[in-house]
Amino acid sequence: MDYEFLNGFSPKLLNVVTRDPGFWRDFSYRLMRERTSLHILAYVYGGSGKLQFGHREVGLRAGMVFQLWPGLRMVLETTAEDPICFYSVHFQYGVLHWDGVQATWRQGSGPLLIGDTIMNLEAAGPELREAFERLYRLWSEKDAGYEWESRVVMLEAVRLVAAGEARDSVGKGGSATAVREAIVYMKNHYSKEIGREDVARHVALSPAYLSSKFKKHTGSSPIQYLNKLRLDHAKQLLRQSEMPIRQVAEEVGFADSFYFSRLFTKETGMSPREYRKA
Incomplete structure (x- = not known):
């Protein structure tokens, strides 16, 4: 985890969606992109699936968080018997760096520096799921000020992900x-x-x-x-x-x-x- 990155992290949310059984029926339980164009931070709350991106292939299940970023070939597969369900935040971002009272801006390109790109955070408990649920609800309802409030909740979700990954790292010693x-x-x-x-x-x-x-x-x-x-x-x-x-x-x-x-x-x-x- 890179706290210097987190101090300057500034996201622009584009969409917050849920992928549920109805979505997967429409896509025949397979989603493929030859080249991704967005940053994605997703929390899996049910089911299971298999994600391929870049040169990696990993199984997904409830309690896991995964990231994608522009320029990847991505395939996500699941089954009718146990369709994977997750909240997915689509965004772009930049990093604002302060040196004393002088600031510089850098456009974000790769994954967020909050741990691995695939993380098992089951031990984080209900707080993490509740943050993603609230973010999805705020974005869907679109009440006055929803973009600002959604941004605040996304930052909280990122904080919880980073904290969960840091606790796991400390638990492993080293x-x-x-x-x-x-x-x-x-x-x-x-x-x-x-x-x-x-x-x-x-x-x-x-x-x-x-x-x-x-x-x-x-x-x-x-x-x-x-x-x-x-x-x-x-x-x-x-x-x-x-x-x-x-x-x-x-x-x-x-x-x-x-x-x-x-x-x-x-x-x-x-x-x-x-x-x-x-």
């Missing part, structure tokens, strides 16, 4: 567990003069390996994440106290108040003093 422990350590020690080596030592990994896995799971380097924690706490101190800027910097772990001020200004577009008065 680097996800180490990253989680590293974050806890940084939360508890951000006010001290710690660096990447200290965090890596705490989780018993080499600094380079930790940085690689941390970036993969969070979208940030360990130091970028640590600085975000420090700056967020600095904002609280600036708004809630009359503490001098130098002392604020020291309280959140910056030995150099000038470096703190430069970093703060880049992140917020205001100096610490200006932020306090804003």
Whole structure:
């Protein structure tokens, strides 16, 4: 899961449909596209089927989520005895990236960076199904503001999918567990003069390996994440106290108040003093 991607993810919904037994009867239980033209995020709520896309072939059943994106050859087959049923969200998307107060826009092309393109999320429980059901209902009823509300619910569905995949990854151990422990350590020690080596030592990994896995799971380097924690706490101190800027910097772990001020200004577009008065 890429949190940097999720922070900037901005979808434009085109349609939300359900594929049920009636749909499959009309299509003789086989749906084929020589070349897909949309992004699709789908939640299977019943039945079973077989999906072929690109060079992959996978069985689908209730509780699974799958993605498709433009440019794929796709075949989806099911049976009259156990027709697959799923909610399907059709959309385009882009990613808005903020660097301090400057933003850049990138048109989306491949799959969403929320895990695998096929995910078994049965353990996510009813919350995920309810999100897709609500999204389908909002889009179908088309009341005032339905596009905005549908977009909000889609973001919630994406959050649930990403969270379910992340829990599964942590449950399997490995680097996800180490990253989680590293974050806890940084939360508890951000006010001290710690660096990447200290965090890596705490989780018993080499600094380079930790940085690689941390970036993969969070979208940030360990130091970028640590600085975000420090700056967020600095904002609280600036708004809630009359503490001098130098002392604020020291309280959140910056030995150099000038470096703190430069970093703060880049992140917020205001100096610490200006932020306090804003």
